[in-house]
């Protein structure tokens with residue numbers, strides 16, 4: 423049986439980068455992928471535009487990966503956002519920066535990112551076996567035997583596991599890597615949905631499906647205790663809420679929901695105005711439009727389709743002329759505009775989450791090399807590692823950086839004298 427220097431499992435961004443780097447360092451690399459194509463999830467990232475990284479500084483990157491974010495310092499330093507962009511620019515791919523430092527290819531196509539990766543894979547002589555699924559790793563005396571099912575085996579000196587998480591399983595990320603790692607003795611930190619839409623108990627949310635609220639303030643409370651507050655855009659869906667702001671805050675909300683059955687959410691629809699400013703505006707408009715019916719008047723403040731919900735929650739006659747709106751009703755309008763309430767009951771299932779939080783415990787991986795501390799010669803890269811990051815290009819940068827470091831470390835470990 424042929425003995426490879428390195429077998430990389432999973433042709434997502436992490437696995438492809440690991441294979442390319444090991445190939446660049448002259449190793450005989452095999453990349454195995456259970457799909458019949460590379461980068462199936464990468465293709466749908468950023469609505470197929472691929473938010474590949476972020477322009478944030480190294481310290482911000484580490485902050486975004488939470489309390490134990492420093493684990494990724496070596497990976498982000500070895501292959502930073504700047505180095506990632508140069509890597510692609512070298513092959514002619516140009517980038518642009520959008521809001522909050524998000525970086526996209528100028529082409530607005532994830533396909534162009536995959537094309538460059540293909541070029542690098544081929545010029546570094548990485549062999550790719552498609553429709554090949556790793557089932558189990560067996561450690562032999564001085565090599566690994568990879569069980570590929572149906573009595574097929576592959577032999578390798580080093581193995582890099584980059585099989586991703588368990589969300590959007592149709593792209594191939596079905597969690598095989600967790601089973602393989604567990605059998606090797608690794609601990610899996612419990613898997614939870616990350617960047618996931620939220621469900622709410624209010625039935626009427628269905629009537630708001632498709633409405634986007636831009637630059638609203640989103641305040642999450644348990645009882646009276648404020649937990650999180652942030653400004654951004656949200657979209658109502660038939661089950662609850664989604665959109666960039668919701669997805670980003672969902673990581674924290676998932677943890678809160680573990681200890682609380684429901685979480686209260688208040689949307690400040692007019693965060694740019696203080697309560698006195700909003701009151702002044704409301705009083706002026708009520709005077710100017712005194713003969714307007716209440717239901718038409720509210721168009722000044724909220725999207726049309728939200729008006730019936732407002733009317734119901736405020737218990738104000740929709741046909742009432744606004745010159746008859748009294749002070750108590752005015753206060754109720756202001757309260758609802760500043761704190762439109764929703765009750766969060768949960769999230770969509772993990773398969774509908776953009777990322778999987780949790781994974782191989784970071785305590786069992788050497789951050790300098792990505793090598794397992796449990797089994798020498800096994801490396802991990804990408805979403806399979808335990809972390810939970812916000813949207814903005816951070817997840818793909820993590821995949822590319824840890825992939826690069828794992829590929830480089832595995833290759834260098836085969837000829838330590840050259841280091």
Ligand SMILES: Cc1cc2nc3c(=O)[nH]c(=O)nc-3n(C[C@H](O)[C@H](O)[C@H](O)COP(=O)(O)OP(=O)(O)OC[C@H]3O[C@@H](n4cnc5c(N)ncnc54)[C@H](O)[C@@H]3O)c2cc1C
Pocket residue numbers: 431432433434435436437454455456457460461462463464466467468469472473474475554555556557584585586587589590593594595596597598599775776777803804805806814815816817818819821
């Ligand atoms: C809809 C959507 C949009 C996203 N948009 C963005 C974005 O714009 N920016 C961003 O930073 N992140 C984004 N993400 C997250 C990002 O795609 C992932 O974090 C990233 O793809 C993880 O890379 P990976 O290489 O670790 O795993 P994956 O991309 O999941 O790749 C793992 C590969 O391993 C293969 N595999 C699995 N098991 C086996 C096995 N047993 N044998 C062989 N092969 C196997 C799979 O088929 C797959 O090809 C998005 C995710 C989704 C779902």
